[in-house]
Amino acid sequence: MKVVVQVKLLPTLEQASALEATLRVCNRAAAYASQVAFDKGLKDRNGLQKEVYGDLKATFGLSAQPAVRVVKKAVDAYTALKAGLRAGKLGVPTSRRYRKAVGSAIVFRPEAAQPFDDRCLSWQYDARTVSIWTVDGRMKGVRFACSPEQFKTLVECRKGESDLVRRGGKWYLVATCDVSEPDVYEPVDWIGVDRGIVNLATTSDGSNYQGRRLGRYRRWQARKRAELQAKQTRSATRRLARRAKKEKRHAAQVNHKISREIVSVAQRTGRGIAVEDLGGIRERVRLRRDQRGTFSSWPFHQLGEHLAYKAKRAGVPFLEVDARHTSQRCPRCGHTERANRSDRDHFRCRRCGLAGPADVVAGVNVRDRARSAWAFVTMPVPPPV
Structure with missing residues (x-):
């Protein structure tokens, strides 16, 4: 079965600056690929890659494999949108949300997560570091930290892509692991x-x-949310987003x-x-x-x-x-x-x-x-x- 392991990166100031620049460039490139896919109706990976591969390398300065990852990111976004529309998550075809979703190209936040495969990212488990491609070149010796259980899963089961994520000013790698499933036993009851x-x-x-404790916590959060919403300022909006994530966690x-x-x-x-x-x-x-x-x-x-x-x-x-x-x-x-x-x-x-x-x-x-x-x-x- 597929599970994900999230590890925290501990980059230096120079490394963090290179990672931030990499995320922004990759997401601008993904937005460009998404626009081309929308304008020309190219939703398959091979067709879109033939159309934008040269531009991604020449205009955005991406290497070969990061350019391929960017194309796949755009294609996967349209695949997810199609599945969501089919499942009715955006309402009926006549609804405003539905029409807005299908009426324009998918855009990516400047710091949206970026996938890396084993050609762009390698793990050094003994040193607890990773080597990752950036727009400033290959960056080695980026330290990471995780729990002993997570580290064991990484070493034994990591397989596939890892996503570079920035959340709350901190850096994370979300690694995909293929964990073997034990046989289901015959239950006695x-x-x-x-x-x-x-x-x-x-x-x-x-x-x-x-659920009393969780209920009290949610009511307290609702009161604070109402107070912040009444202020109608940018700072209040940012605090509301942080509180929503905290409540969800x-x-x-x-x-x-x-x-x-x-x-x-x-x-x-x-x-x-x-x-x-x-x-x-x-x-x-x-x-x-x-x-x-x-x-x-x-x-x-x-x-x-x-x-x-x-x-x-x-x-x-x-x-x-x-x-x-x-x-x-x-x-x-x-x-x-x-x-x-x-x-x-x-x-x-x-x-x-x-x-x-x-x-x-x-x-x-x-x-x-x-x-x-x-x-x-x-x-x-x-x-x-």
Whole structure:
């Protein structure tokens, strides 16, 4: 499976200046290639490369391989745009966003990430340095730092491109690694995970990961965001962007911690992980106005992705099951009724009297559905008659 490892570069002032100049030149060249591709309808790599290769070298001073990388960057951008349009991420064809996206060439920020392959970038693991192509020539001895786990993954599994990124005045290399996947074992049972807003995750074992702290943090950020938006200055706009990134990183860290603990328990006990399939829930649910902000910032999808890829790396079975009525169905007698859940926190079956925390009951229902789904998937196929 493909994973990325982000390492921090520690360049000197001269090295940082050369890296910045390289990013700006490469992105100007990519914007030129993108404009040519848009004007002449060249979206394939070979056709665009024949058209702009000479200009990229003569006008922008790029070497052969960086010029090829710039062409691929422009082509990949149009491929991603086409996939986004097909998936409906920019609305219907008559929407303003859709028409704006298809009506002009793709542009690149002056400091957008730039991909480098092994001909433009080499790693010296023993010295903890990299050698990288720049507009000022090949630059050697650029130091990098990372955790021991990241370094081990780099040495053993790095394969393919690495992206040069500048973020918050700091330099990073994002390396692609091809990590081998362990075989998925046969689970002895399942851990059902119910995802929510008040409780970010509740397992069928009764483990509860509350979202109160994250909710308070988000409300505090919303108040600060409103104060900055009222100022309407450039400085306020820059601070808003920094706060948005900080809030996003905080939520991602919370999801990483939760998913890591759940996968660890599943691996230790030989069980699989099952979650509800919540795809399209934002379109299905109608909310009051005061609930919309909380619901739209609910990071359930990211938590599901973290669980899926961490389970895959650990060889833990992972399933998504039908989410319908998991919080209203009695796991003992099967009676399903909205009145079974009298409020958000409590469940009590109107038929058999089973009672307990509502989120735990939902997790148990998810677990039971995973048992049935796995038994059906692994059911031996009878020989043809």
